[in-house]
Amino acid sequence: MPSRKASKEKVIKAAIDLFNVQGYAGTSVRDIASKADANVALISYYFGSKQGLxxxxxxxxxxxxxxxxxxxxxxxxxxxxxxxxxxxxxxxxxxxxxxxxxxxxxxxxxxxxxxxxxxxxxxxxxxxxxxxxxxxxxxxxxxxxxxxxxxxxxxxxxxxxxxxxxxxxxxxxxxxxxxxxxxxxxxxxxxxxxxxxxxxxxxxxxxxxxxxxx
Known part of the structure; x- marks a missing residue:
């Protein structure tokens, strides 16, 4: 099982990739979670929301x-x-x-x-x-x-x-x-x-x- 730090870094990388291609408004939390192979709840845990991210x-x-x-x-x-x-x-x-x-x-x-x-x-x-x-x-x-x-x-x-x-x-x-x-x-x-x-x-x-x- 990946460490919490590794999971957080995967979420960050996924968000940067998607925000660059789809824009912030065009990217959902589910999109980020899917690309990062992470649970949506993990994003809430680390950042609170997409705005927090x-x-x-x-x-x-x-x-x-x-x-x-x-x-x-x-x-x-x-x-x-x-x-x-x-x-x-x-x-x-x-x-x-x-x-x-x-x-x-x-x-x-x-x-x-x-x-x-x-x-x-x-x-x-x-x-x-x-x-x-x-x-x-x-x-x-x-x-x-x-x-x-x-x-x-x-x-x-x-x-x-x-x-x-x-x-x-x-x-x-x-x-x-x-x-x-x-x-x-x-x-x-x-x-x-x-x-x-x-x-x-x-x-x-x-x-x-x-x-x-x-």
Missing amino acids: LEHLMTDFLEGFVESIERHIEHIDETGAGAVLLSAMWDVMAYQQRRHHLARFVHREITLDTILVRELMTTYLTKEKSLYKKIIKTGYEKGEFRHPPNDYWVLQFRGMLILPFLHPQYIREVYHLMPHEGHFLSRYYQEITRWLSPLFNGEIPRELKESPLG
Whole structure:
């Protein structure tokens, strides 16, 4: 008999798969239970309801998403704002790639106007914006960056980081690239680093231009 943890993970995986294909509204608790080979009561036990499962998926993803940025800021005085920005950029993309099915669903769901989405934006996405602005502000004040924080710049930067995971099918079908592969992440990191070059006062150090995967 599978462990409770294994059963819970199966339910989560089944829900992500079905929500991506059928949408949240088009997926029933019975659909999820059937795909997970689990009892409907198990979903109620772990999550309370389909809405509870949705909240768990989105909150869990966004907590890790924001933490991928936040943990680097602790070292901004030691490593500098430029290194923090690029390290956070890599971790945000790598985090989404590791959880690419969930990333696609959450980013799509965030486009809807619901009470849950409004709460998540206030809790997580407003914090994400403030973290990026803090990095740029610190870099500008210390002479690493050419300009102070700008909402449109942050919006563009964030858009580039989530685009491959929000629109993976578009990228695969139109550009014949595979966003879930490590090679894609390395190349994409280098391209965004080039886009960031005008922000820096002077050349970006060579070791920061290369992705952690080489």
